[in-house]
Amino acid sequence: MIVPFEHILILAGLLFFIGMGGLLAWRANLIMMLVSIEVMLNAVMLVFVTGSARWGNAEGQFFAIFIMALTSAEVSLALAMVVYLHRRKHTVNTDMFNELKG
Amino acid sequence: MIEQTIFYILAAVAVIGTILAITEKHPVHAIMYLVTSLFSMAVIFFLLMAPLVAAFEVILYAGAIMVLFLFVIMMLDLGHPEKGMSPGWRIWWPALLLSTISIVSLVMVIVSHRTEIAEPRAALSIREVARHLFQEHGLAVELVSLQLLFALVGALYLGKQPTGRDAK
Numbered sequence: 001m002i003v004p005f006e007h008i009l010i011l012a013g014l015l016f017f018i019g020m021g022g023l024l025a026w027r028a029n030l031i032m033m034l035v036s037i038e039v040m041l042n043a044v045m046l047v048f049v050t051g052s053a054r055w056g057n058a059e060g061q062f063f064a065i066f067i068m069a070l071t072s073a074e075v076s077l078a079l080a081m082v083v084y085l086h087r088r089k090h091t092v093n094t095d096m097f098n099e100l101k102g
Numbered sequence: 103m104i105e106q107t108i109f110y111i112l113a114a115v116a117v118i119g120t121i122l123a124i125t126e127k128h129p130v131h132a133i134m135y136l137v138t139s140l141f142s143m144a145v146i147f148f149l150l151m152a153p154l155v156a157a158f159e160v161i162l163y164a165g166a167i168m169v170l171f172l173f174v175i176m177m178l179d180l181g182h183p184e185k186g187m188s189p190g191w192r193i194w195w196p197a198l199l200l201s202t203i204s205i206v207s208l209v210m211v212i213v214s215h216r217t218e219i220a221e222p223r224a225a226l227s228i229r230e231v232a233r234h235l236f237q238e239h240g241l242a243v244e245l246v247s248l249q250l251l252f253a254l255v256g257a258l259y260l261g262k263q264p265t266g267r268d269a270k
Contacts, residue, residue: 022197074253079171080261
């Protein structure tokens with residue numbers, strides 16, 4: 001380890017909570033919500049790689065690679081859904097999708 | 103010593119790039135900032151002895167996923183997203199408050215459990231990582247491939263143009 005373990009954990013926590021703040025603030029815009037989720041998943045990957053380097057086994061890197069595959073699946077589905085919703089309402093504002101409201 | 107300096111510089115670049123990406127009004131600019139942040143994260147992964155993850159970060163994250171975002175934003179014809187749509191202060195302050203509370207509590211927990219600096223370990227070679235991955239976690243690789251297939255089918259179904267009697 002080139003730097004203390006805690007510093008990398010704090011960096012990952014900062015990135016994760018910046019992403020969380022962005023997700024909360026941009027809750028009216030579908031595309032910016034997806035961007036914030038990307039930031040959060042990237043911070044989680046940093047934690048796994050740090051664990052892998054700290055304890056010297058490869059499982060953390062596997063989890064990082066699996067998270068990457070999961071993210072690509074999630075993003076492709078979510079963006080297909082954004083295109084579908086935009087085709088219906090011509091907007092990406094989440095407040096406009098309220099047909100299920102009783 | 104030089105590696106530590108590079109790590110802290112890259113950490114600053116990643117955090118600042120992410121903050122700019124989150125606060126930017128225009129989605130295309132936000133994604134450009136995020137690509138910068140992801141490149142510095144890739145170099146951090148390389149410093150943490152994970153060259154395979156670093157390469158995948160550049161190829162998959164900064165290359166494929168962000169380009170997918172850009173294509174979708176270009177396809178959608180959002181008009182002028184920088185006018186309106188951006189959250190004002192009334193929406194920002196609860197998010198900032200909650201994030202700050204979470205960050206401060208996390209930092210307090212981490213600092214109170216100080217551990218000694220771990221001794222440097224030998225880096226795993228890519229050959230070794232690949233052998234572990236495919237010999238011991240073959241089922242997980244198959245599950246991930248199934249997941250990607252399902253995502254492909256779902257994206258094809260959702261992206262299909264309505265034809266015939268489906269069209270309104």
